[in-house]
Amino acid sequence: MDYEEIIKKLESLKNPKNVAGMARFGIRPKSKVLGIPIPETRKLAKIIGKNNDLAMKLFDSGIHEARILAGYIAEPEKITKKQFEKWVKDFDSWDVVDQVCSAALDKTSFAYKKIFELSKRKEEFEKRTAFTLICCLTVHDKKMPDKDFIKFFPLIKEASIDERNFVKKAVNWALRQIGKRNKNLNKKAIKLAKKIQNDPKGAPSKSAKWIANDAIRELTSEKILKRIENA
DSSP states (O other): OOHHHHHHHHHHTOOHHHHHHHHHTTOOOSSBOOOOOHHHHHHHHHHHOOOHHHHHHHHTTSBHHHHHHHHHHOOGGGOOHHHHHHHHHHOOSHHHHHHHHHHTGGGSTTHHHHHHHHTTOSSHHHHHHHHHHHHHHHHHOTTOOHHHHHTTHHHHHHHTTOOOHHHHHHHHHHHHHHHTTOHHHHHHHHHHHHHHHTOTTSOOOHHHHHHHHHHHHHHTSHHHHHHHTTO
16 A cells, blocks of 8 residues: 555544544644544554555654554664654654554664653653653563663653653553563562652652552552562
């Protein structure tokens, strides 16, 4: 399928009722929303196949679902730092951040280093990208050593006071995902959560309290401890 055919296909799949539902979940991007469910977008991606040039064109289409589709068909080994940066700066919704990071950006050779840079960004979705990438690496990079995940702890602690919804949720997600990777990281993630919970500099922010309490609750649960026992 070429670009025009894909756009026509996306338009044919639009569902106005879903658009309203997406808005209730905080999906209100500046780009045009068609209301296409993720499973439908993934099916289309399989038909199209991997094509990084086409992915870049789709990302620039101004259509929300086309941006997600771009992540699915992108070729991580062909994504340049310039393309990576352009996409991150154009992110305008949490679901685009999460889908594109999980499908493509976390598999670039420079993703790990970019996390440290992105965590300092002021823009909400750019900053969210850093912590979403951490989450993706916990799942997709089976060989990454514990020490490399521990290097993310200062970023998590620093960002825990960010009260913005899409940042704090990603920070919490990153802390929980690291803590679910194995027994060693579970203990260290819980210890970090307690530090965030009991900040010696003063009372932690509402965001920090929520992040810490939620992470401790999950990471100390019987279900998680049992799952990582032999990890």
